[in-house]
Amino acid sequence: MATAVLSIDTSALAENWHSLNAMAQCETAAVVKADAYGLGLSQIARTLSRAGARSFFVAVAEEGVALREILGKGPQINVFSGHMKGDTSLIRDAQLTPMLNSVDQMLLHVEALPGHPFGIQLDTGMNRLGLEAVEWAALRDIALPQNPKLIMSHLACADEPDHAMNAAQLKAFHEMTEDVAVPRSLAATGGTLLGPDYHFDMVRPGIGLYGGLPFVDARPVVELHIPVIQIRDVAVGESVGYGNTWIARSPSRIATISAGYADGILRGMGPNAHLHAGSSAVPVVGRISMDMIGVDVTGLAEEPETLELIGPHQSVDTVAGFADSIGYEILTSLGGRYKRIYL
Ligand SMILES: *Cc1c(COP(=O)(O)O)cnc(C)c1O
Numbered sequence: 001m002a003t004a005v006l007s008i009d010t011s012a013l014a015e016n017w018h019s020l021n022a023m024a025q026c027e028t029a030a031v032v033k034a035d036a037y038g039l040g041l042s043q044i045a046r047t048l049s050r051a052g053a054r055s056f057f058v059a060v061a062e063e064g065v066a067l068r069e070i071l072g073k074g075p076q077i078n079v080f081s082g083h084m085k086g087d088t089s090l091i092r093d094a095q096l097t098p099m100l101n102s103v104d105q106m107l108l109h110v111e112a113l114p115g116h117p118f119g120i121q122l123d124t125g126m127n128r129l130g131l132e133a134v135e136w137a138a139l140r141d142i143a144l145p146q147n148p149k150l151i152m153s154h155l156a157c158a159d160e161p162d163h164a165m166n167a168a169q170l171k172a173f174h175e176m177t178e179d180v181a182v183p184r185s186l187a188a189t190g191g192t193l194l195g196p197d198y199h200f201d202m203v204r205p206g207i208g209l210y211g212g213l214p215f216v217d218a219r220p221v222v223e224l225h226i227p228v229i230q231i232r233d234v235a236v237g238e239s240v241g242y243g244n245t246w247i248a249r250s251p252s253r254i255a256t257i258s259a260g261y262a263d264g265i266l267r268g269m270g271p272n273a274h275l276h277a278g279s280s281a282v283p284v285v286g287r288i289s290m291d292m293i294g295v296d297v298t299g300l301a302e303e304p305e306t307l308e309l310i311g312p313h314q315s316v317d318t319v320a321g322f323a324d325s326i327g328y329e330i331l332t333s334l335g336g337r338y339k340r341i342y343l
Helices: 010-023 033-037 041-051 061-071 088-093 103-112 133-146 164-177 189-194 267-272 316-322 327-333
Strands: 005-008 055-058 076-079 096-100 119-121 184-187 222-234 252-257 274-277 280-285 293-296 306-310 339-342
Touching (some): 010 189, 033 327, 055 061, 103 133, 164 184, 306 316, 316 327
Parallel strands (some): 055 076
Antiparallel strands (some): 274 280, 280 293
C-alpha cells in the first residue's frame, strides 16, 4: 500500500483536554472548527465529549449541524461566525448558539428566532469579529434582557506572553463586561496559558488539544508515516525531481516517498525539510511533487519501508517551521488521501 498513514492518538487528545482543564478554574470548552483542525470531527468530538467537554465551538453553522449529528442533544455548540443570512433554519434545527458579531446579526437573530439562545462576541482590539465598545454600549440594554449565554472576545497575541496587547485586551474586556452577569470567555489556548486573569468563566482551546504550540507541554497527537515506493542510486552529476534543482555531488541513494503537496506537504518546505528513519534525519532533495518527494537516504544502514514526517522525532511545529508556517496550517492542510488511524 502506497497510502501514507496518519495516526491520531485520541488518548493524548483527551489528556491534553484534561491538562488544560486542570489549569483553568472554569469550564473548558473545545474548538473543533475546520474538521477539528483537520483531524476528523467525528472521532475528535466524541473523544472530547467523553473526556468531559460540554461546550464546543465551530466556525460556521454548517459545521455545527455536522457536530450536532455526531454529539446528539445536550452539548452546547457555539458558532463563531454568528447568525448569517441563510443560517436561521440550521441554527434552529440543530440548536446551535450563534456568537452574534454585529448589530445587524443581533437584529436578524431576535427577529428570526426570538427566544433562541445566542452569545455575543466583542471586539477588544483584534479587529476581526465582534461588536466594538460603542456598538456594545448602544446595544447592551437590548441584548442583556434576552439572556445571552456567553460574552466572548479573542486575543490577537496570546502566543506571545509578554506582548502588551494581552493586557490591553484584558483591560478592554473588563471595561466592556464588568457589570454584566453573563458568563464570559476570552482565552483560547494561548490565553489559557497566560493564567487565571484571562480565564473568566470559560476557556476555549483548540490547537493545544491537538498537541500544537503554544502549549509546550502538550502530548503529541499526530504521527504521519509515508511509505517508500522505490529507492535508487544516483550518480554524481545526476539530478532529482522537477526542474533539476538538486544535483548529486556524491554517489547517493534516493528514496521516492508516496505523498506530496496534494497531501498538504507544502511545496515551499522542500529546501528545508527533513524526515526521519528512526532517529536518523534524512533530507528532502529536489522539488516536492504533487504525490511524491525525493529523500536522501544515503547515510542509512538499512533501507526504510516508511519515513516519518510527523512523530516522535519531529513535531507538527518543527514541520511547520520548514515552510515558515505554524502548526495550525500544517494540521488543517493534512490531505484527504491519508489513511487515518485513531488510536
Ligand atoms: C480558533 C479560535 C479559538 C481556538 O484557538 P487556538 O489558538 O487554536 O486555541 C478560540 N477562539 C476563537 C475566536 C477562534 O477563532
